[in-house]
Amino acid sequence: MLGLASSASAFRHACSGCARRIRVPVSASAPVSQRFRAVGARTSSPFSTVSLAYDLHEPAKPAADKETSPIIVMHGLFGSKKNNRTISKVLARDLGRHVYAVDLRNHGESPHDHRHDYTAMAADVADFIRQHGLKEATLIGHSMGAKTAMTLALHEPDLVANLIAVDNAPVDARLGxxxxxxxxxxxxxxxxxxxxxxxxxxxxxxxxxxxxxxxxxxxxxxxxxxxxxxxxxxxxxxxxxxxxxxxxxxDHLGDFPFKDPGEVRFSKPALFVRGTKSKYVPDEVIPLIGQFFPMFELVDVDAGHWLISENPEAFRQAVIRFLEPRE
Known part of the structure; x- marks a missing residue:
């Protein structure tokens, strides 16, 4: 895959079970991508966004100035906001931040639309951020939600402070x-x-x-x-x-809208969390992650693809370490 396999072994040991920042050399700054309406996953035609259903989990003791810098949590295929209820409550409590668990289009209580791809889903979340007047949002997405978060961060980085991608990578892959x-x-x-x-x-x-x-x-x-x-x-x-x-x-949910990391990248903090028993983020794609997301960290969790529910405490600790202010 893009000649990256040769770098894989160097990362396996460095990233196993720890949160360690990995820097991959990249070329000069890439131009900011165009707006969603200008670039579709498979078409350049404008498309309609949908208004996303959501649950808001408010912290008992909000941290200062955190009302407008929320966490937005996105589920995977066949999931919904209710799957993320427990982790959303826990993160709201531990970080003192408002957590919005959303239903992506064609899932949960959100509207249905004939178009279902990452460009459209990311545009829905971008509209959600604007409609609610949110600033400096943290995106957390699992699987399909992870590629949605990555797509939004690359399309409109000004809307996103940082992102956490759970067991997925910015690559084209065949869906099981x-x-x-x-x-x-x-x-x-x-x-x-x-x-x-x-x-x-x-x-x-x-x-x-x-x-x-x-x-x-x-x-x-x-x-x-x-x-x-x-x-x-x-x-x-x-x-x-x-x-x-x-x-x-x-047939297209294994795809990723961006193909060339030389054209666009997200130069803010990003955390990639993968399950050690999952095959969704193999070692050979790690350098490519670094090209799209040069400020990324990688954490391995002892779990399969459904790692948030399989090992919630390890996931919580990884998120807290990533999002807590650093001196």
Whole structure:
């Protein structure tokens, strides 16, 4: 990958289990990227943003001047703001900062839109920052949310103070076939008109053996409001996420909108946290991370891809060390 594999072994030992800043030589300052409307992931045509649903977690003891320098937390594919509720509360408490956990487009309670790519998702978050009058925002994103955070930081660095990318990297990579398999199973659940989650779980089991992952996916089920003027909600459960839209987007969700780190970079602090049992951030991409994000640090956490839930204390410590003021 871009001739970077030869540098991999030097980083493996240096970054294992510690927060250490790695500097990669880069060329002269790159020009600031154009606005979202001018550059699309696959088209130059303007597109509409959506207004994101969110939960605000306020600290009991706000740190001085932190009301307008919040943390914005973004989930991964098939996730929602409720997945980040616990870590958001903890970070609000420990850092004294307001934490906004958002639902990205086509997820949770946010609107659906036929376009689902990182340029569009990043533009939604940029609008969210402006609409709420936020300054010096910290972005935390897991997986799909991590690439959204990276895209926004590279597109509009003035909106972002720093970012934390969790188990993803600024590279094109093939998305695992398990996601397409999940959608097949989830569509079967929608077609079955289930009324209990146990029924849905039984349908999904042939598509995913892990109970924890099935429970995560089934967290998207809800009972839609009744139609035709009837009171209450329907008995059948359906998925909130638009499965057809996400199915069409899967082929491109492994992509990253930027290809050349010589054209644009984010020259503010960035933390990359990866799971030691995950394959999403292999050693050979680390130099490329440094070219896009020259002020980056890397922390390895003993966990798989879902490291925030698998090892929350190690993740919390890494975030606190990164975000606490330094002398």
């Amino acid at each position: 076939s398990d996601f397409a398999r999940y959608i097949v199973g989830m569509k079967k659940i929608d077609e079955a008109d289930v009324t209990r989650q146990a029924e849905a779980d039984k349908i999904l089991e042939p598509y995913e053996k892990s109970l924890a992952i099935r429970q995560f996916l089934l967290g998207n089920l809800h009972r839609p409001a009744a139609v035709d003027g009837a009171d209450g909600a329907q008995k059948t459960q359906k998925f909130r996420v638009p499965l057809s839209i996400l199915a069409k987007a899967l």
